[in-house]
Amino acid sequence: MKYKLIALDVDGTLLNDNHELSERTKQTIQEVSRSGAEIVLCTGRGPQNSIPFMEQIGLTGYVISHNGAATVDVVTKEVVHQFAMDTQALIPYMDYFREQRIHFDVNTAFHMYVDSVEGMAVEVRSMYENFLMLPANLPQLQEFKEPVVKVTAFDHADVLDKLYEEIAQWKPEFNILRSGEYFVDLMHPDASKGNALKQLAERRGILPEEVLAIGNYFNDITMLTFAGLGIAMDNSPLEVKAAANEVTASNNEDGVHEALLKYCLS
Incomplete structure (x- = not known):
């Protein structure tokens, strides 16, 4: 299966415990992107402190921010969708x-x-x-x-x-x-990473089974279960691992690199 859309959580997943992106993981993401997959960060952070990681990797596209409450274009900074609260x-x-x-x-x-x-x-x-x-x-x-x-x-x-x-x-x-x-x-009651990822996939004409998602915490469960392949980090709580299809190494052991190498580049 060639995954067309890859959703990555940031803290506890993409970044290690020092809030750093390793060079090895960065290079692997770049290689996956060159192979034709679209990378989207799906994070509890806002766009202003998640878009810089997309820029650091050299990616365009979208960030799903605020745990799914706002989806933003990386280049134009346009809010393409948001769930407004009462x-x-x-x-x-x-x-x-x-x-x-x-x-x-x-x-x-x-x-x-x-x-x-x-x-x-x-x-x-x-x-x-x-x-x-x-x-x-x-x-x-x-x-x-x-x-x-x-x-x-x-x-x-x-x-x-x-x-x-x-x-x-x-x-x-x-x-x-x-x-x-x-x-x-x-x-908003409809706001979640999974719902925002579903909307983005539909907008891009991508089927759920063509989506891969990697995360580590309870707020990631909706996107892990929406994706055709949901991967939990080894540093995830047991409930998150149970909701995922697979488990990769921890965020301090380049788990994102390991998962992408296995499921997207092998």
Whole structure:
């Protein structure tokens, strides 16, 4: 089978634990691209801190960002599709995060906002620096000129375990997703990596069985199950491995390189 569309998660998949892309994985992706496959990054990051990896590899095309909430053209920076959230319905969640002293950010396709940039804790600021982001101060919701596509809560894992359990019992207005050990995302109910990948494949005239996807966390399950071949990293939780067709090496062992070598270049 020659896969025509290859979706790669970024953190914990494409990048190692130092947030670095290895030269070996980069060269393998370039070789797969030269063979005719289209590469798309499918990530919880926004386009502004995921498109640079496409440029580093030398790729054009698309990034599926914000866990599927916004798909963006790498070259033109055009938002080709996004799932807009009901901002009024977000207010109780934001109030709850503030009451619980849980840090959160509000995202449009290209911008990120927090309650107070100046008041961010050191570990919060460090997190944004690791992800190559600097948020701005949050305006009033009615002042937003662009759709809000994602709200992310950030805290210790045990705090987010309790948060997820609590808000998952509320009226099901959003897709509430554990997108990382220290993150919980709220998105439009139809927004997911799998749904965005499905839309992109249809737009490109590519069948599901011609799609290969590689990921490592719960937010990747929808794209792993949509793709004809879903591959989990060895550093994935057991539930993610169970949802995948295959398991490759970890992100610190060039698992993306190993998978592409086996299924696209052999």
